[in-house]
Amino acid sequence: MNTVIVGIGNPTRGDDGIGHAVVDALPPLPVRIAKIHGEATEIMDFFNAQKVILVDAMVGGDEVVLIDAISTKTPHDLSNASTHAFGLSQAVELARALGDLPGELWIIAVPGLNFEHGDDLSEFAKNKIDSAVKLTLKTLGNFHA
Amino acid sequence: MTEKTKIIQVDYLARVEGEGAMYVRIDDDKVTDVKLKIFEPPRFFEAFLRGRHHTEAPDITARICGICPVAYQMSAVHAIESISGVILPEYLRDLRRLLYCGEWISSHTLHMYMLHIPDFLGYAGAVEMAKDHGDIVRRGLELKKAGNAIMATLGGREVHPINVRVGGFYKLPNRAEMKTLGQTLRHARDLAQQTLDWIATLDFPDLERDYIFVALRHESEYPFNEGRVVSSQGLDIPVEEFPNHFEEIHVEHSTALQGRMKDGNAYFVGPMARFNLNYDRLPEPIQVAAKAGGLEHPVKNPFRSLLVRALETVYACDEALRIIDAFKKRDPFVEIPLVAGTGHAITEAPRGLLYHRYTIDDQGIIQDAVIIPPTSQNQPTIEEDLFDLVTQNLHLPDAELQHLCEQSIRNYDPCISCATHFLNIKVERNR
Numbered sequence: 001m002n003t004v005i006v007g008i009g010n011p012t013r014g015d016d017g018i019g020h021a022v023v024d025a026l027p028p029l030p031v032r033i034a035k036i037h038g039e040a041t042e043i044m045d046f047f048n049a050q051k052v053i054l055v056d057a058m059v060g061g062d063e064v065v066l067i068d069a070i071s072t073k074t075p076h077d078l079s080n081a082s083t084h085a086f087g088l089s090q091a092v093e094l095a096r097a098l099g100d101l102p103g104e105l106w107i108i109a110v111p112g113l114n115f116e117h118g119d120d121l122s123e124f125a126k127n128k129i130d131s132a133v134k135l136t137l138k139t140l141g142n143f144h145a
Numbered sequence: 146m147t148e149k150t151k152i153i154q155v156d157y158l159a160r161v162e163g164e165g166a167m168y169v170r171i172d173d174d175k176v177t178d179v180k181l182k183i184f185e186p187p188r189f190f191e192a193f194l195r196g197r198h199h200t201e202a203p204d205i206t207a208r209i210c211g212i213c214p215v216a217y218q219m220s221a222v223h224a225i226e227s228i229s230g231v232i233l234p235e236y237l238r239d240l241r242r243l244l245y246c247g248e249w250i251s252s253h254t255l256h257m258y259m260l261h262i263p264d265f266l267g268y269a270g271a272v273e274m275a276k277d278h279g280d281i282v283r284r285g286l287e288l289k290k291a292g293n294a295i296m297a298t299l300g301g302r303e304v305h306p307i308n309v310r311v312g313g314f315y316k317l318p319n320r321a322e323m324k325t326l327g328q329t330l331r332h333a334r335d336l337a338q339q340t341l342d343w344i345a346t347l348d349f350p351d352l353e354r355d356y357i358f359v360a361l362r363h364e365s366e367y368p369f370n371e372g373r374v375v376s377s378q379g380l381d382i383p384v385e386e387f388p389n390h391f392e393e394i395h396v397e398h399s400t401a402l403q404g405r406m407k408d409g410n411a412y413f414v415g416p417m418a419r420f421n422l423n424y425d426r427l428p429e430p431i432q433v434a435a436k437a438g439g440l441e442h443p444v445k446n447p448f449r450s451l452l453v454r455a456l457e458t459v460y461a462c463d464e465a466l467r468i469i470d471a472f473k474k475r476d477p478f479v480e481i482p483l484v485a486g487t488g489h490a491i492t493e494a495p496r497g498l499l500y501h502r503y504t505i506d507d508q509g510i511i512q513d514a515v516i517i518p519p520t521s522q523n524q525p526t527i528e529e530d531l532f533d534l535v536t537q538n539l540h541l542p543d544a545e546l547q548h549l550c551e552q553s554i555r556n557y558d559p560c561i562s563c564a565t566h567f568l569n570i571k572v573e574r575n576r
Binding site: 010011012037038039040041042044045086090093094097098099116117118119 | 189190193208209211212255259260270271272273275276279282283286289290293
């Protein structure tokens with residue numbers, strides 16, 4: 001099974017750790033699971049999988065969002081705190097320019113409020129974990145459909 | 146501001162590792178003010194370290210930055226080990242150099258290919274460059290992976306390595322893993338040389354200043370983890386005297402601290418400083434490569450730091466191969482006795498000097514921690530560069546001037562994320 005779920009973010013930057021928290025909350029799954037910081041080339045290393053689900057924090061918004069990155073240009077407001085200036089959106093668009101996108105690429109964007117230094121998620125972000133997990137599993141299910 | 150004042154503002158400076166703000170004011174065709182504004186959150190990690198056991202410091206500090214975790218680990222373990230005075234055996238200090246080679250290759254390559262070279266080729270960024278120069282971008286990605294491979298093999302994983310401990314490593318790779326790594330690095334060496342050759346053909350903007358360069362200098366090696374702190378003005382001090390000669394200052398326009406020498410001068414750390422102060426410590430083949438690449442010594446044009454990074458990447462590949470080829474599996478660490486006291490260390494992060502100081506009590510608990518990252522130290526120099534650069538290029542249209550300013554900031558590969566957040570650029574022109 002050539003599928004990977006990747007939690008992206010920096011757990012020491014408040015809600016930027018939500019991607020890792022969602023991945024940690026997943027039940028055991030027969031797919032590769034990873035947690036990374038979010039530098040672009042690091043993300044691109046996972047694009048040799050056929051199916052990729054990236055879970056990342058999003059600045060702004062109220063609800064967990066599913067983005068089909070194959071058909072949609074990646075927004076810039078994902079995990080603002082930890083991706084520096086060369087992060088997820090650049091990884092996707094660079095791979096697109098090089099023709100290196102995986103067969104399926106989904107982004108689960110989880111809204112956060114606080115991206116300052118600190119290792120605690122806000123209550124707002126914590127309350128999004130369940131719905132992000134459900135959306136991740138649903139997306140994973142779609143992969144296998 | 147008069148009615149003639151013109152404002153150029155960029156709300157987001159791309160391709161800088163972090164974000165901040167730049168303000169330039171021009172009155173009557175004279176630059177009157179330049180400020181690099183960095184909005185630094187409270188020094189979270191220094192506070193976070195207090196009360197933690199000293200053995201946790203390498204893993205905690207590795208999380209400060211996803212680009213240079215090894216630098217934070219290396220400064221942390223060397224500072225803590227300095228309290229006991231234990232000197233690690235040669236094979237362990239070599240393996241630490243190897244780990245640092247991985248970070249230099251990875252960080253330098255990320256900076257060169259993805260963040261800075263697009264400036265020199267006139268692209269908005271690596272994505273746009275990739276559409277026309279896919280093969281070049283792929284070469285950069287492959288070279289960076291070689292650096293990552295070192296960190297994965299020796300550090301336990303590519304980002305936020307977990308295998309570093311006070312006294313050495315938790316475990317060492319086996320010979321087969323190191324043999325595979327050697328094959329990767331031999332190919333990377335070719336890619337690094339190609340990178341140097343290619344970068345040597347680029348055009349570099351003019352700017353030369355009489356900088357005060359500051360770097361580590363080791364008695365026989367190009368520096369990573371050890372050496373004395375030396376400057377281009379003759380300073381030559383042991384690491385523990387660093388606080389006597391350098392200080393961090395609060396400036397009104399930035400919540401980040403700015404590093405200055407105690408006499409008030411700005412100074413310059415990073416690849417150019419290392420190269421200029423340690424040229425004679427480079428192996429002869431690297432010196433030959435420098436000359437072949439048109440790299441004069443000393444280098445005073447900060448735009449040519451790109452070329453120095455390319456050279457250091459070649460060196461890091463060679464140094465990695467030297468250590469890999471000599472590898473024999475032995476004990477992964479030595480015991481470091483618990484001694485209360487204060488320890489200092491400086492190592493050469495990809496961007497320059499990274500100072501750590503820890504005070505631990507007789508239970509091994511950290512009572513105080515001080516961390517001075519290279520970008521904080523380079524901030525005043527970046528401001529002075531911009532002052533001169535704008536002064537020399539007032540004739541340029543605002544958009545070109547702004548681009549030149551951004552390119553100039555990127556000469557320092559500022560890892561503002563180590564210390565801060567947003568970067569905007571604002572130019573006020575009164576003419």
